[in-house]
Amino acid sequence: MARTPFDTYAKDLTLAMLTPFGAAESDARISAEAQYADLRFVRAPRRGGDGIDDFLTRALAPRMLFEFAHHPPDVATVVSWLVKRDVWFLALRREARRRRQKGPTLPPTLCALTAGDPVEARVAWGMLTPTSPGCYDGPPSGTYKLIVINQLPVTRDTLLVRTMGGGATLRGALAELDALPLDARERTLAAPRIGQLRIALLGDPSPEAKEIVMQAQKIYDKLMQQQLNLGRKEGRQEGLAEGLRAAIADVCTARGLKLTTPQRARLAAEGDAATLRQWHARAVTVIRSAEIFTAG
Numbered sequence: 187m188a189r190t191p192f193d194t195y196a197k198d199l200t201l202a203m204l205t206p207f208g209a210a211e212s213d214a215r216i217s218a219e220a221q222y223a224d225l226r227f228v229r230a231p232r233r234g235g236d237g238i239d240d241f242l243t244r245a246l247a248p249r250m251l252f253e254f255a256h257h258p259p260d261v262a263t264v265v266s267w268l269v270k271r272d273v274w275f276l277a278l279r280r281e282a283r284r285r286r287q288k289g290p291t292l293p294p295t296l297c298a299l300t301a302g303d304p305v306e307a308r309v310a311w312g313m314l315t316p317t318s319p320g321c322y323d324g325p326p327s328g329t330y331k332l333i334v335i336n337q338l339p340v341t342r343d344t345l346l347v348r349t350m351g352g353g354a355t356l357r358g359a360l361a362e363l364d365a366l367p368l369d370a371r372e373r374t375l376a377a378p379r380i381g382q383l384r385i386a387l388l389g390d391p392s393p394e395a396k397e398i399v400m401q402a403q404k405i406y407d408k409l410m411q412q413q414l415n416l417g418r419k420e421g422r423q424e425g426l427a428e429g430l431r432a433a434i435a436d437v438c439t440a441r442g443l444k445l446t447t448p449q450r451a452r453l454a455a456e457g458d459a460a461t462l463r464q465w466h467a468r469a470v471t472v473i474r475s476a477e478i479f480t481a482g
Contacts (some may be wrong), residue, residue: 189224190256191383191386191387192255192301192352192356192383193254193256193392194386195349195379195380195382195383195386196254196256196299197212197224197225197252197254197306198212198225198379198382199346199349199350199376199379200225200242200252200254200299200414201225202253202379203237203240203243203346203373203375204225204227204243204246205240206237206238207227207228207230207243207246207255208227208228208229208238208246209227209228209230209366209408210223210225210226210227211226211227211345212224212225214226214251215345216270216273216274220379221252221266221349222251222270222272223252223267223270223271224251224253225251225252225253225254225272225318226250226251226252226274227246227249227251227252227388228248228249229246229247229249229250238371238372238375239343240289240342240343240344240345240346240347240372241338241341241343241344241346241347241431242346242347244306244343247294247295249268249274249278249290249294249295250294250295250296250297251270251271251274251294251295251296251297252297252298253296253297253299254268254298254299254300254303254447255298255299255300255301255304256300256352257300257301257302258273258300258301258303258304258305258307259300259304259307260304260306260307260407261306261307262309263307264298264304264307265440267298267370268296268330271292271293271294271296271329271330271414274293274294275293275294275462276292276407277359278294279291279443290318292326292327292329293326293329294329294439295330295331296330296331297331297333297479298330298331298332298333299333299335300332300333300334300335300348301335301336301350301351301352301353301355301356302334302335302336302352302383303334303336303337303447304332304334308322308332308334309333311324311325311330312325313330313332314325316334316337318340319337319338320333320335320336320337320338320339321333321334321338322334322412324377333347333354335347335348335349335350335351335352335355336352336354336355336410338355340358341404342362345359345363346372346375346376347353347365348362348426349376349380353393356398357397357398357401360398360401360402360405360447360457361379361401361403363376363377363380364401364404364405364408367396368408369422369467373405374451376405377405377406377408378406378433378436380402380405380406381405381406381433381436381437382436382437382439383398383402383468384398384399384402384403384406385437385441387399387402398436406423415480427456427457427458427459427462428464430453430462430463431453431456431462431464434453434462434465434469434478435453435465437466437469437470438469438475438478441469441471443469443474443475443478445475446475449475449476449478449479453465465478
């Protein structure tokens with residue numbers, strides 16, 4: 187299944203959510219046959235103090251694979267996810283034998299997050315009744331977790347996961363996120379990645395993409411304004427410039443604009459907020475990275 191900008195957003199946001207709790211790795215190679223999981227996670231002995239306590243992070247298993255689907259996956263796609271999970275399981279068993287240790291008795295947990303209900307694939311694995319709204323457990327022993335995002339309850343602890351959904355679910359979640367205080371942890375975590383999603387969708391003519399771009403623009407504008415206000419309040423021009431430089435780098439990464447070494451040096455050396463804001467506005471629309479730094 188081809189990855190959409192929505193899937194990339196979900197992967198990047200989940201990576202940020204999981205990092206305080208352990209080692210999280212995106213596009214993780216699973217075997218010598220070049221199988222890549224969207225996200226692989228190994229929980230740390232102690233959970234991080236900076237982690238957000240929500241629906242997803244509250245039930246982390248010691249080892250997990252995460253896969254994301256903006257469109258409901260078919261049976262073949264789910265099989266490919268399970269194969270990656272099971273290849274990792276067998277590799278863990280082999281490594282344990284090599285070290286003369288006891289290996290895991292069950293596979294790592296596969297957590298599949300899908301915007302809509304994959305009825306055919308869900309029924310194929312006998313996942314007929316949810317364990318809680320939007321959540322289904324599959325074999326063996328519940329190590330296959332399916333989260334149907336548009337079936338989740340509308341509560342604050344599911345908000346970040348619901349921003350990984352689609353249609354009315356995503357629009358509603360973005361509206362809730364926009365209504366949170368500017369310093370809310372959910373907003374702080376999601377807003378930069380929503381800005382990247384907005385950029386990735388700029389060329390998408392679909393009605394869904396156009397509406398999401400408009401909502402995402404509001405959230406991103408408020409994030410930028412918050413950075414500006416913080417810089418003014420604390421009188422820290424360098425802190426403001428640092429935030430703007432990071433925002434420019436994020437835009438370039440999201441749009442696939444590769445900065446040369448001299449361009450990176452120029453960006454790092456620039457401390458004038460007005461100039462950096464101008465460069466940021468150009469980064470959203472230019473075709474080549476050199477155009478960011480040209481006058482006029």
